[in-house]
Amino acid sequence: MDLTEKEILEKLDSGEIRIFEIEKYTDTANHATDIRRKYIENKTGVDLNHISKYSIDMTDTSKKNIENPIGTVQVPVGVAGPLLIHTEDEEIETYIPLATTEGALLASINRGCSAIRRSGGCNVAILANQMTRAPVLKTKSVTDAKKLKDWIKEHFDEIKEKAESTTSHGKLLKIDPIAIVGRFVYPRFVYETGDSMGMNMVTIATEESLKYIEKENDISILALSGNFCIDKKPSALNLIEGRGKSVVAEVVVPKEVVEKTLKTTTDAIVEVNYAKNLLGSAIAGSYGYNAHYANIVAALFIATGQDPAHVVEGSIGITSAENNDGDLYFSITLPDLPVATVGGGTRLETATEALNLLDAKGSDKVERYASIVGGSVLAGELSLIGALAAGHLARAHKKLGR
Structure with a gap:
């Protein structure tokens, strides 16, 4: 249902429409971006004249790259x-x-x-050329942690098949190193991802393989990323192993x-x-x-x-x-x-x-x-x-x- 710009701004003020829903009521994502920016300008009293000037098309950008867009920032x-x-x-x-x-x-x-x-x-x-994802798995004891590490090594081929079922481009190269801290296990999944940077690809692939690991072992999956990946942080592991x-x-x-x-x-x-x-x-x-x-x-x-x-x-x-x-x-x-x-x-x-x-x-x-x-x-x-x-x-x- 398309509404006029005035109607959308009024409904934003009244709370009938939430700021992230504007696209539902406009003809284009670019128009929604402009309305959202005007709403923010009205609410804050700040003129966003330069942020308002952009040439990129927000149609796909607002779906794949950013939420609640209001414009762009220019860098020389x-x-x-x-x-x-x-x-x-x-x-x-x-x-x-x-x-x-x-x-x-x-x-x-x-x-x-x-x-x-x-x-x-x-x-x-x-x-x-390798991208990594390392979940953290919880076992019942250090003995079970060691058993899980050995099991992952022994069943690499099956894990690889599950991971690669989610992508036509990613290849699981290895699960190494596998770190143990107490009863927590951190297996580092290492993938080749082609021309893509691959973080989304390896995250989805690793999640699929974890379903199989969890089914075959008495463990808990605490987090899909256990900071042993290691993503967007300085790391001796990445300095040595590469990423x-x-x-x-x-x-x-x-x-x-x-x-x-x-x-x-x-x-x-x-x-x-x-x-x-x-x-x-x-x-x-x-x-x-x-x-x-x-x-x-x-x-x-x-x-x-x-x-x-x-x-x-x-x-x-x-x-x-x-x-x-x-x-x-x-x-x-x-x-x-x-x-x-x-x-x-x-x-x-x-x-x-x-x-x-x-x-x-x-x-x-x-x-x-x-x-x-x-x-x-x-x-x-x-x-x-x-x-x-x-x-x-x-x-x-x-x-x-x-």
């Missing part, structure tokens, strides 16, 4: 590059769309891209490029990396043995429709720097990078354009996208460590991003 998008990457399957040369409000970040990444190009490009490898795409990237920067482009020396970069990223992170108890992975990951994630909460996982990893006969060997390791080129926020119009700019939209593109993230992080990390070694960090922020 810049471009860095071109970035030259060599992978096992292809050579990639691309400009990188980055959404951020941090002045100097794009300039720094752009300088890193320049250093990489002048070094003949960087090498990137995808080590693993999402595990990516490594390297470049050998000639001595003259270090000096002319980065304005410093190989030895200075090596020493800063050792003292800052390795020793400094160790004494802080950090899982991020790096300078600023999260900066680059966040800017790419926001531009391309990834889940920004996974930036915390993309922030962990290790940067290494070595003197290679005067040249600089520089590498980054991203063990935990949950990314996708289909589904989720990648379907949004702006994200589609950014992914198309990278030629990384749709099926069979996720490894290309992950490789670009790895190369971009390498560029940003190289430039920042170079700036620190040269004493240029404060100068850059004074000039470009106070």
